[in-house]
Amino acid sequence: MDDLIAEFLTETNESLEELDVDLVKLEQDPNDKELLSKIFRVIHTVKGTCGFIGLSRLEGVAHKAEDVLGLFRDGALEVTPEYVSLIFESLDRIKYIVGEIEVTGKEPKGDDSELINKLASVLEDGGVETTTNEELAAAFAIPDLDEDSDDDVAEEAVKKTESSGGTEPQKARESAIANQSLRVNVDVLENLMTLVSELVLTRNQLLQIMRSSNDDSFTAPLQRLNHVVSDLQEGVMKTRMQPVGNAWSKLPRIIRDICNELNKKIELDMKGQDTELDRQVLELIKDPLTHMVRNSADHGIELPSERTAMGKPETGHIRLNSYHEGGHIIIEIADDGRGLSTQKIKDKVLKNKLATEEEIENLSDLQLQQFIFKPGFSTAETITSVSGRGVGMDVVRTNIEKIGGSIDLKSVEGQGTTIQIKIPLTLAIVSALIVESGSERFAIPQLAVKELVMTSVDGENRIETIKGTPVFRLRDNLLPLVSLQELLKIVTPHSPSAAAEDEQVKEPTNNYNGKYIVVTQVGSYMFGVIVDKVFDTEEIVVKPVANMLRNIDMFSGNTILGDGTVIMILDPAGIAKSTGDIDMAERNDNDAAQRAESRAQDKTSLLLFKAGPGAPKAVPLELVSRLEEIKAADVEYANDKMVVQYRGNLMPLLAYDSSITFENVAMRPVLVFSDGNKSMGLVVDSIIDITEHHLDIKITSAIDKMLGSAIIHGKTTDIVNVSYFLQHIDSGWYNSRAKKTLNSHGHIDDTKRVLLVEDSPFFRNMLTPLLKVAGYDVTTTGSAAEALELCDQDHEFDIILSDIEMPEMSGIEFAEELRRQDKWQNIPLVALSSHTSQHDVNKGIQAGFHSYIAKFDRDSLLDTLSETFSEARKDYGEAL
Template sequence: MDMNAYLSMFIDESNDHLQALNENLLKLENDPGDISIVQVIFRSAHTLKGMSATMGFEDLASLTHEMENVLDLVRNSKLAMDSFIFDTLFKGLDALEAMVQDIVGGGTGKADVSSIVVSLQSIVKGDYLKAAQPSADAPAQNSGSSGTSGGALLDIFQQSVLKQSIESGNQAYYIKVTLREDCVLKAARAYMVFDVLESNGEVIKSEPSVQDLEQEKFDRSFIVFLISGTDAEELKSRIESVSEVDSADVVLLDAESLQMYGPVPDNQQKPAASQAAPAVQAREAAVRETSAAKSQTAATGAAVANRTIRVDIDRLDSLMNLFSELLIDRVRLEQLSSEIKRSDLIETVEHMARVSTDLQDIVLKLRMVPVESVFNRFPRMVRDIAKQLDKKIDLVVTGAETELDRTVIDEIGDPLVHLLRNSLDHGVEMPADRLAAGKPETGTVHLRAFHSGNHVFIEVEDDGNGIDAAKVRRIAVKNGVLSEEEANKLSEEQAQMLIFAAGFSTADKISDLSGRGVGLDVVKSKITSLGGHVTIRSQLGKGTIFSIQLPLTLSIISAMLIQMGSEKYAIPLSSIVETGIIQRDSIATVHGNQMIEFRGTVIPVVSLSRVLDVPDYREDAETETEIVVIRKNDKLAALMIDSFIGQSEIVLKPLGKYLPAIKALSGATILGDGQVALIIDPNAFIK
């Protein structure tokens, strides 16, 4: 079987399962007792393991198998989740994602995950089996249990496993391993010993824990309880063959000697187990009931799920290009029918126009993807950063179902990551500072998306300390960005926008995560390149809102067609504020720049014919001129043009790599009469 044919499907489905694992682990962290979530997580891990094994990605399959073992204990109520287990599972997910990305890049998907595997195995083999320990409802432990003066080495579950193994004819060992005094890499030697033990049996418990051994939190010796079919002398020989191991004491255990290492004498274990059984049975019954309900729901939704297919984005691009040609021909037919004026032709063309308009809506919707595909990565990121910063932060996501063009979706992720990191790192204060300011200890960051007209707005809002406009002005003057006089004339909003200048930062100390302003110029550049813009609303002591405005799609846009001499141009409607006519003698010259008065303010005027070097065009031929007022963020400018042609839906075509980059142009389109019209980039005219 040629597995390469299934590689694309494997990558897509693996990413879906990894995203589901991340989301559901976050849910479980908020409600660790919800077994139904564990069932969902287990199924995702089990499916991912099977897919990886089938495709031959052994490292992926083996790591997922170790994670599955932990989840199996949890779903069967034999293990209670704690912070260490959550952190270990999240580390495992990070490693799985890295391996999948390696496969995407043409790699083999191999990685050294031995440390994560050891941690997962230590969880499975007893170091963190807290749920199995006696609860408040179980009989109290006998504090006078013989043979234990410094506390029990084994809990009830571990002791029971060893006892059952002995009764089944297996051998249980107490092993004390001592390293040489001059041993340098103690953790590495301990790992090598565990490697030997794992190949000869099953480790039930280690003291200190595997985590402590990994971090070298022990002196020279450690204790291991092992179930094995190998005799004591052979075990001793194999352990002592490990470099820098001084000695290995191997003691064979029986049912009587086992009692001295456990918390409860043998005659008290059975009542405890019998009393615990009804609770375990009840939990298992609840799990079975939940699983049955979910199976029924899955069966009901199977018909709907089977109606969904995956489509390669290249095919959608091809479909869009073909439709673009159809749109151009439609406009051409409309023009010809208006000239020929035959009723049957006009009727046919009108019907074609209606059908192609519906087709346009479908084609555009095929390319539309919910922003959820980008937003999904952020809850995990916020969790990790909050732990790293020792802050308490809630992320509230709304409008994740809002749709954007796939092209925009692919580009918007990194800017949002940077804005969120700024809010987490420098926006939201430390818990103590928030309490001192009369705020809740837990900060809140809102990530929202919503439609407005032909645009999508994405906002990142925090209830942190806000941006100090006065401080921004001082830094701007200090760095030579503005003179003190110019800085004092800036409004609050204008001063806050200065943080988008390259290398500008208001942070007193730049962290590894982000510095408010450092890199924000890149964010702004990326948003601008997508045909959008970003604004700031901030109130000192209250919080900050970053608002990003983006076009719904980059492929087909509404534009105003204009005439300049013998040439035609298109200006995107999204950038046009107003059109009008002005008298040429109303244009004033200020410091060498042409300006006009527009609705109570003064804005610059740009001669489009001069910028584009339009041939056979004379500006002074008329006493008045048409203008198009354009906007970039909160700034306005007027473009002087020859005449208006009208509004039209145009297909955006790139200029291609053979043409040099022309600052004032963003692309081209083909009109209905076959002419090429260049598309004006309004952002290039406003600094």
Template sequence: MDELLRDFLNETGESLDLVDAELVRFEQDPNNGQILGNIFRLVHTIKGTCGFLALSRLETLTHAAETLMGKFRDGMPVTADAVTLILATLDRIKTILDGIERLEQEPAGDDNDLIERLGSMARHEGPPRQESPARQDNAARQENPPPQSAPDVAPERADAEPAAAPAIEAGAQVTFEAGDKPAAEVGEKLATHSIRVSVETLDHLMTTVSELVLTRNQLLEIVRRHEDSDFKVPLQRLSNVTAELQEGVMKTRMQPIGNAWQKLPRIVRDLGAELDKDIELEMYGAETELDRQVLELVKDPLTHLVRNCADHGIEGPAERMAAGKTKNGTIRLSACHQGGHIIIEIADDGRGLDTMRIRAKAIESGLATEAEMAAKSDGEICNFIFSPGFSTAAEVTSISGRGVGMDVVRSNIEQIGGTVDLKSIPGGGATFTIKIPLTLAIVSALIVEAGGERFAIPQLSVLELVRAGSSGEHRIERIKDTPVLRLRNTLLPLLHLKEVLKLGAADSDGGFVVVTQVGNLVFGAIVDSVFHTEEIVIKPMSSKLRHIGVFSGTTILGDGSVIMILDPNGVAQALGRAAQTAQADAPELKQSAEIASEATVSLLVFRAGSQQPKAVPLSLVTRLEEIDCRRIEISDGRHLVQYRDQLMPLLRIDTETGLKHEGAQPILVFSDHGRSMGLVVDEIVDIVEDRLDIEVASNRPGVLGYAVVKGLTTEIVDVGHFLPQAFEDWFRNRDGTAARAAHSVLLVDDSAFFRDMLAPLIKAAGYQVVAVGSAADALAALKSGARFDLVVTDVEMPDMDGFALAEAMRRAPGTAAIPIIALAAMVSADAIERGRAVGFHDFVAKFDRTGLIAAIKEQSADVERAA
């Protein structure tokens, strides 16, 4: 295509988007001459260029639109009809432009209908400058309406002899450069200094910088080996400049999210007019920046969600008035940065989701049984709208809405590593929260080796790493020829990565098992060794290799070598083929494994400091990691390491445990509430299923006591001792421990996992804990005469749930006064309400350990006061 024509198409497309947004603003603020001036200039530029390029159809059409807008400038009242007409004209212009892009010439057609209407409207000259014309409340409202300015500000030249066209073009150019900024700022920033750079240039720059970074790394490596090198200082400088350059280039790829929002005011306005609703669109944080690639991908889901809010969420004016709300509904769009993510919220103050309908529909379409639905909170039920297939249910969408394509919205967002969440208040509106990474280009990956080759596995799908030996408890077993691993309560299907990739036969059953999750499927991939995690820059696969399903891309490592990125999905498919034959045998063994493990606890056995083995319950450990010693930093006398974008403190069990100076340092990671701490160990020995009977208690801080594990006396480490050392506020204020020691807490939870996890925590906060596995056991314990000051209970339990337990306790005189703290997997408003009714004193989310300790402290303080 002609270079000139392509430029014209690009620029005009951008100008038109801008005119769209400006017009909606103008309709709302018709006396703002500055906005009118902007629009006029843009349309005029298009007209001028059309004449130059001999696009006569476009020229005639823009001329007619310009004439009408000229009338506005001369004081003709701006009516909603007029704006609608001009918007229609713009749509026609876009259609013609699309045609030009396809055919490289103007498509045939006739615009006389529009020209006629534009002309007749322009002839109906009204009295000059009327106040309060168009439907103000229907218009989209911007964050910062620009200051009012005199109507005559519009540049004189805009009425424009062709000779003046170049100068006007220059003006327009600046205007839509500013248009890259949030729409609200357009107009005020006419003096912005910017130039156009093609995306290819930027991408190329990015590649070059990556290359520079790699070279820099190689140089650093060389200099590191030569202590007294003259290169050291200049290289340090080079290193810093490179880092700055890299950051700068990354920045050029960032664009304000407002770019993705530009079309929304128009969409909302049109929908409002069409549905006869009064809708305001509020936009906050349009300047929040993210990678342009992500921006492109998030555009459609966002538009879809906003459309849904306008279409289904916001009620008509009559319904709103009846519900005691303001006549006009509001859609609130906001964006902000949070860590390495951007959070986008789309909220409306409409009717909210109809959970009854969704519930009925979900049961009807077989997504869940009635019993399952009954146990679900409203929040969980709302999430059903994201289920695939739910969207096609027309009768639900027409009544409660939010169905059409919601699964597509979610899958689009998940594709770029994001999440979407939904909160709905019946009658009060719904809020969608989207969380997406700032950039797609970089992900965290685990580097492993199989068959002599290294591969990257996206960290996102890695659950944990298990070291498997051919002997010992954690060994790989076989059912017929299928390798499996007993991992805690489950039987993990395994595959040899080496075999999947045809890099040779699996020779031994040793190595590491990378426990990987794909959807609901959890499997283990056996690899020869595991190196480290690394932030990798994903490069697309060569087209010649794209057919190989087990890879999703390639990347260049820090040392300059290229490695393949494994696609866990593709690897799992290999498992499917093998699993079909083994399926018949598996359940039987799984059952026996479960029975065997019932009375036992998984213990992670490790060595640190002394030769005597130490152990912690595995359920408390979040992850086992090996960290490159060079990454360990010392700050304020504490060892720290950067771990998943956070600084993680490293603690030693005792002073005897030294940190290694080179190579990999194994650590146990304990995470809670977004914070992590690493416990430095010398060596991870094994994971053992055994009964945990602490036979000798210990007075030493940090040691719960001693137990016999696999025939060896093993020190059971008290994790609760170390957590507060890492973060002083881990348990929020541990003072007064002695006073509280008298308090005794009854912990009720059907899940052994949570009992394992919570009991030591509560104990560590200075309480005595008795843990039981069911509501019936709890009532028995309460009746047995033991004194409990506080009951902490899970809400969801089989047979008798937390609510029933509370009711039973309230009925019995001896237990009626004991405060109850409820633990729920999800805290919802109606659950809290129901909890209050049966007498829960507090409601804590199950994973909110800090909150739990705070709640216990508060309730026991009340008991003290009462006593």
């Protein structure tokens, strides 16, 4: 292809893009003379140029289109949608031919006579004789001839625009501006950008050396270099900047086509077209944007009749707006259409099995709406030619997240949908936070980092664990945590896994001491990344990782730091993906869900420790509120008992075994059991591990301290009876606490009789003392059958607590049985279970349980008991 044609193609493509926009404008305002002359000019130039380089087919179409436009301009023909459509058709034909030339270098074969005839008939409508047809035939045969007529028309055009008045000077100015700009191949700019990036890095390196050296002679030139490089960087960035309007230029045409096809009335308002952003970013958001606008027009805006029925104006509006906001570009797409239908989303979610009914029940509208970003999701009932094929918003989101952007959706049913896209200004240089984990350094894009938290052993910034999973309470929100070291499997001599393998002593609470949490946000999902150290932020140039490492999701690239070392750049989206389902992130309160989940399994988290002679000991982790290291020096003796000042209170200490003392040791690990604001500490030799294990007590114990022994990880382990120690410590405070609780509810004046039906001796032994100290009279049975025997023997109780999973007769069956007979029919029935999903609760309530509580949730157990009593009392009162 020769240079002439190449030049022609670039120019034509550009003008054709503009024409799309202009023609739609023209249709809306047919009297805009200036616009008309502009369109005329463009078509005229196309025709003229292709005549010059001998592209006859292209010229034929352009020529006729120009003639029709000429009639518009002269006012001989009214601008109607039909005619504009015809011009569009011609434009499309021109584009097609141009496209073919671009690929093959030649005009494609084909016949345009049908189109030309249509145009000719329009000309006839406008009172022009069809002699032009012959002229055209001549034009096809002899290009030279046409050039003559071409000149005539050109002259005419110039004359006419001149006569149309004041527009001429402006035109001249425009072309003057055009002369000041020049076309540069994108590759050249890209290359320049890479070089500048390198320069920036080298400067950073120099500055770093400078900081640590005492030589002053370089300070001034370096300072200057610093400034020049910054300016250069900015300058080169500018060359890559393009107004966002460039990505929007196709949209008016798309909307127009949709309107015609679907008989809708839509107006597209665009604001902030001049907002500039990196062309690389622009390219990447072009398609997602088009897709979303198309969605709004197709699914969002209703038909005119529907709109009037709803009391809305007949014409729907789609508003595009873009602006800068703190290093980001915000693009908003808002429509005043029907909004997202929550019900339809629900149906679709269930139909596609993206979630279960129970899961959906608990979701807010906002969370439900997030489903539209799931793959294979489309709420449109019918698939139109425009959209609704189900490859949609998920791709949009992926594309936007790929460039470090985020997408936010707000929709009110019946009122419309607003989508907000936040994208970085440029991809080439990003600001990143440098962190260290397991003696390796990593960069986290600053964009995703919301805040940093330094952790401590106690106090507010404490990392807690839920079944071994670290979590953090950030301003009353539960933040899931992920340890970078574990995530990336970085092994150091001090890493927990290594320690566990070596059977070394480890202190779980101290694992997170002095570490940092990088609070990261991906979409609407917030999570914390635990790292060892945080350094400062650095401007980095993201370089793609080697091909063989592409499949590691955790990294989005790598870069060279100021000191010359290579560093891997973490990909927050990848980390989020590996930590869980990011779409279903429940920001409000997912700790209940997590707790429920942790209970949904039969396994119990056990804290293993050594205390005194014999087998290792274990205690359910749920009962332990904290692990502490108490210094021997801090231990005091009051009333001959060990106490320690702990969080402004005195905490009694009890050694597990008399052999454990604070003599000759600097500190000892202490298991803290808390109840209300009172705590007690159990002094042990050492903490071994936290493990998840099915608790199956093989041998029941005769010793009060122990519930029995179980096999854990192939070793005989004694299960400690916590209640024994709780009772053993100054029992006074336990009672006072119990009284306080009861008094606060104020309903218990005489001792209530509680029947506990529970097959597991472990839980029986755990709950009985608890209920006893709370002031209840407790009777226990090991099975439902035994309980029914008590019923037959005319025993009376005020409340029945029953386990659900029991052999022979389950709690559900037990409840149904109780409701069938009349003796115990009216006794409140409370279910105790390790399963507390909504489904289970419903099942329980149906069977006749009054309420449903989790076995380990001591507080809610006590609360439920007193509540149940108060309700029963109220019912009783009402019945009277």
